[in-house]
Amino acid sequence: MSTELILTETFAGHEYLAPPPHELLPAIENGIRARRRRRAAVGAFAAVAVVAGGAVVAGGALGGHAASPNTRATSAPASAPGRTVVGLVVTVAPGWLPSGAREIARGSVYGHSNRSWRVGQMFLTLATGDYDRNPPGRAVPVTINRAPATEWTTAGYELRFRLPAGGVGRVSISGASLATARQIGRHVATAARDGQHLAVTPVDFSVGAVPPRAVLQGISRAEGRGTVYTYAPVTARGPVPVRQQVQVSSARSGAPKVGETWFDPAGHTTRTAVAGRPVQGHPTVVAEWTGGVSLWVTGLVPGGVVELSGGDQVSTLTDLYALAGSIRH
Numbered sequence: 001m002s003t004e005l006i007l008t009e010t011f012a013g014h015e016y017l018a019p020p021p022h023e024l025l026p027a028i029e030n031g032i033r034a035r036r037r038r039r040a041a042v043g044a045f046a047a048v049a050v051v052a053g054g055a056v057v058a059g060g061a062l063g064g065h066a067a068s069p070n071t072r073a074t075s076a077p078a079s080a081p082g083r084t085v086v087g088l089v090v091t092v093a094p095g096w097l098p099s100g101a102r103e104i105a106r107g108s109v110y111g112h113s114n115r116s117w118r119v120g121q122m123f124l125t126l127a128t129g130d131y132d133r134n135p136p137g138r139a140v141p142v143t144i145n146r147a148p149a150t151e152w153t154t155a156g157y158e159l160r161f162r163l164p165a166g167g168v169g170r171v172s173i174s175g176a177s178l179a180t181a182r183q184i185g186r187h188v189a190t191a192a193r194d195g196q197h198l199a200v201t202p203v204d205f206s207v208g209a210v211p212p213r214a215v216l217q218g219i220s221r222a223e224g225r226g227t228v229y230t231y232a233p234v235t236a237r238g239p240v241p242v243r244q245q246v247q248v249s250s251a252r253s254g255a256p257k258v259g260e261t262w263f264d265p266a267g268h269t270t271r272t273a274v275a276g277r278p279v280q281g282h283p284t285v286v287a288e289w290t291g292g293v294s295l296w297v298t299g300l301v302p303g304g305v306v307e308l309s310g311g312d313q314v315s316t317l318t319d320l321y322a323l324a325g326s327i328r329h
Contacts, residue, residue, distance in 0.1 A: 090198040095191030107220025157181035208326035226250030243311035251307035255296030266290035
């Protein structure tokens with residue numbers, strides 16, 4: 001795989017944390033240039049649907065079941081793999097889901113919760129917060145639980161509604177017909193519960209250190225993608241530009257090869273991947289990009305690569321090495 005593609009996927013690697021598909025799809029198509037200009041990826045896990053197949057096949061008829069209750073999470077240090085992180089819990093839960101729904105992603109980022117399920121070829125996301133973004137197309141007023149709500153159906157389906165405790169809830173659906181999405185979306189919103197305390201469990205590694213100019217603002221996991229840790233300034237209350245954040249994750253496409261070059265459109269220059277210093281006895285590759293630097297460590301987790309990407313306003317390559325040195329699996 002070419003270095004350019006690997007670096008493109010570096011910024012696409014967390015699409016399941018990104019805004020809804022109608023916002024993410026142009027960034028996927030435009031590659032690195034668009035991703036470096038757009039704000040950091042946070043929000044609906046509906047973007048998993050874009051990557052895994054998008055709105056392709058119409059979903060089945062409504063015929064759901066009450067969602068099973070989740071056990072309350074017990075907070076533990078960030079250095080404990082397989083357990084949750086203090087203060088980072090998912091606060092929203094479905095009271096109803098379509099039959100056969102399987103949870104594929106869960107996260108807590110900047111205080112907002114995101115959960116995503118797959119039902120056949122349909123992808124459904126239940127999230128909190130709206131980030132002051134509106135989907136394209138005409139807004140249609142509806143009523144959920146006797147409170148005003150709004151539907152958008154131009155690019156996929158999205159429903160924003162008032163949660164019982166007063167916050168904003170969002171249901172996003174792709175891969176279903178509009179009639180099915182509307183029926184399921186309204187039913188999910190009507191039964192949604194907030195005020196929950198559900199664990200976001202790291203599935204493959206943990207990070208023991210914290211960048212000196214940032215704090216842990218989010219942790220997420222998704223089926224087939226592992227864990228993503230997001231760090232940003234303590235003052236951040238929502239999505240920030242990539243230059244102001246650090247992300248540590250499982251790399252989907254491995255590391256670029258040492259010596260490979262590619263054109264960095266944002267910086268109008270050619271970049272070269274270089275060998276870095278070993279971390280915990282494992283080889284590394286370093287690649288600069290306009291606004292930051294990325295570090296890949298091969299073998300730090302069994303059979304995989306850990307990718308650390310840091311914006312230059314909150315981190316340095318030295319900071320990334322320190323983070324990598326604190327990773328345990």
